[in-house]
Amino acid sequence: MEKRDVAVLGVGQTKFGHHPDKSLIDLFAEAFYEAFNESNIELKDIQAIYYGNFVGEMTDGSANLSGFISDEIGLKGIPARRYEAACASSSVAFREAYLAVAHGIYDCVAVGGSERLYNAGTAIGTRALATAVDGLHEMTAGLTFPGVFALAARLYAKKYEIPMEKLHEKMAHVSIKNHKYGAINPKAQFYNKFGDLKVEDVLNSKVICSPLTLFDCCPMTDGGSAAIIASADFAEDVIDNPVYVLGTGQSGAGGLFRQKEDMIKAIPRKISVEMAYKEAKVTPKDIDFVEIHDCFTIAEIIASEAMGFFEYGKGADAVEEGETWVGGSIPINPDGGLIGKGHPVGATGTSQVYAAVKQLRNEFKYNQVKDAEICITDTLGGDFGTLVNIILGIHRRK
Amino acid sequence: MTDVISFKEYFDALLEGKLLGLKCSDCGAYTCPPKAVCDSCGSRNVKRVELSGRGRITTFTTTYVAPVGYDKEVPYTVAMVELEEGPWIVGRIEIENADEIGQDLIGEEVVVEGKEYPTEMFYPDKKRRVVPVFKLVKA
Numbered sequence: 234m235e236k237r238d239v240a241v242l243g244v245g246q247t248k249f250g251h252h253p254d255k256s257l258i259d260l261f262a263e264a265f266y267e268a269f270n271e272s273n274i275e276l277k278d279i280q281a282i283y284y285g286n287f288v289g290e291m292t293d294g295s296a297n298l299s300g301f302i303s304d305e306i307g308l309k310g311i312p313a314r315r316y317e318a319a320c321a322s323s324s325v326a327f328r329e330a331y332l333a334v335a336h337g338i339y340d341c342v343a344v345g346g347s348e349r350l351y352n353a354g355t356a357i358g359t360r361a362l363a364t365a366v367d368g369l370h371e372m373t374a375g376l377t378f379p380g381v382f383a384l385a386a387r388l389y390a391k392k393y394e395i396p397m398e399k400l401h402e403k404m405a406h407v408s409i410k411n412h413k414y415g416a417i418n419p420k421a422q423f424y425n426k427f428g429d430l431k432v433e434d435v436l437n438s439k440v441i442c443s444p445l446t447l448f449d450c451c452p453m454t455d456g457g458s459a460a461i462i463a464s465a466d467f468a469e470d471v472i473d474n475p476v477y478v479l480g481t482g483q484s485g486a487g488g489l490f491r492q493k494e495d496m497i498k499a500i501p502r503k504i505s506v507e508m509a510y511k512e513a514k515v516t517p518k519d520i521d522f523v524e525i526h527d528c529f530t531i532a533e534i535i536a537s538e539a540m541g542f543f544e545y546g547k548g549a550d551a552v553e554e555g556e557t558w559v560g561g562s563i564p565i566n567p568d569g570g571l572i573g574k575g576h577p578v579g580a581t582g583t584s585q586v587y588a589a590v591k592q593l594r595n596e597f598k599y600n601q602v603k604d605a606e607i608c609i610t611d612t613l614g615g616d617f618g619t620l621v622n623i624i625l626g627i628h629r630r631k
Numbered sequence: 632m633t634d635v636i637s638f639k640e641y642f643d644a645l646l647e648g649k650l651l652g653l654k655c656s657d658c659g660a661y662t663c664p665p666k667a668v669c670d671s672c673g674s675r676n677v678k679r680v681e682l683s684g685r686g687r688i689t690t691f692t693t694t695y696v697a698p699v700g701y702d703k704e705v706p707y708t709v710a711m712v713e714l715e716e717g718p719w720i721v722g723r724i725e726i727e728n729a730d731e732i733g734q735d736l737i738g739e740e741v742v743v744e745g746k747e748y749p750t751e752m753f754y755p756d757k758k759r760r761v762v763p764v765f766k767l768v769k770a
């Protein structure tokens with residue numbers, strides 16, 4: 234079936250960080266109203282809500298959130314549902330919303346997510362995040378998320394014959410870059426902090442899961458994000474600057490023990506990204522910048538390879554050589570990424586869309602990528618499990 | 632014929648020093664831990680077998696920041712092992728100085744045993760947690 238073109242009308246994002254005084258619903262509402270206010274529509278135009286949240290049960294004792302949210306934000310009675318796919322929750326929500334609009338089920342819908350992991354504290358937060366590993370066979374050994382990427386880092390070093398210490402120095406450049414950009418992003422958790430890290434600062438910070446240190450890791454974050462999306466025809470009637478959804482992809486995999494050494498090739502990401510490129514009729518060469526899921530330094534490197542920007546085993550050199558910095562051949566995470574901006578899990582996917590849309594509209598004052606026309610987002614849920622990619626651009630699909 | 636091995640059976644056997652898995656009658660591949668189908672080809676034509684329990688370390692990490700429920704166990708070293716028969720499993724290495732050994736630990740030969748730990752609030756087995764423990768053959 235022929236799909237309709239779909240566009241983003243407006244985007245919103247709360248400040249990321251610690252919000253002890255705002256509930257999951259408050260955080261979503263704040264982001265939603267920012268998106269709504271720039272969409273030039275009425276509340277009654279919104280026909281459904283697609284909401285991403287990972288662990289509301291564990292952090293706030295709340296599940297079944299979507300119905301409450303529709304009521305609390307003034308959209309009483311419309312269909313609403315929650316999507317859970319770990320860190321990819323709101324990217325899955327976005328993709329489902331996109332598909333519903335593209336196939337004519339709705340004309341205009343709200344998407345987004347919220348999460349409160351900072352507020353939950355490190356021990357509960359770490360356990361909550363670990364619900365995204367295999368609950369029996371990985372959890373029994375106490376595998377955590379930094380642990381997953383530590384396993385991947387050692388495997389990467391072994392496979393590509395890079396001494397671990399040398400690889401860690403290269404990985405440090407991901408942290409340096411993303412903290413530099415996070416430090417100038419007013420909505421980032423680390424705004425005005427860690428903008429001038431050195432390799433030694435990263436290597437010498439506290440070891441979380443060897444070899445990963447604190448600065449290899451994204452933080453625990455509270456925050457919300459949202460977007461309003463509609464058919465392109467609807468969008469062009471109400472705003473001057475729609476950003477079009479050119480393509481999406483999604484794939485998945487079992488636990489790390491099922492993926493074996495392919496974990497560092499991120500096969501589900503390859504499947505997902507190729508689906509998105511094909512639908513958008515673009516290749517990696519057409520992409521002007523990327524919003525990548527850098528939950529850990531090594532994660533950004535592995536992702537940049539699987540997405541087709543660098544050969545396998547070369548992503549670590551690329552960041553060290555400046556290729557992924559703004560001004561380089563393929564800028565990655567000009568908003569600071571998860572490491573610099575923060576990672577409110579269920580809100581992360583639509584916050585990548587937020588950053589992409591602001592860039593494409595030339596509104597990204599503090600770190601604008603020049604003449605950017607096409608961006609791809611990349612969100613990873615679980616241990617290389619759920620993968621979602623979204624391609625956005627300023628022109629309709631060819 | 633489809634054999635099914637429950638997680639209880641799998642962990643019970645591990646505590647007795649036996650590693651259970653499935654062997655595919657169609658493609659010959661082994662699946663461990665067991666699941667509903669052959670991990671290699673997706674066939675349901677799988678038969679219960681006992682694996683050798685021997686393999687090599689492929690990667691590992693020592694955890695210093697634990698989730699709630701695991702905090703009394705830090706620091707602990709999680710490892711992945713490639714079994715002789717092909718599957719990879721996740722477990723722990725009980726070793727003091729894993730980080731000092733570093734990458735050289737990768738490739739070391741191990742045998743797997745089961746060890747019982749107290750369960751925690753969210754673990755699927757409400758009676759206990761059985762952890763696969765890898766013993767270095769050379770030690």
Ligand SMILES: [Zn+2]
Nearest residue numbers: 655658669672
């Ligand atoms: Zn088979």
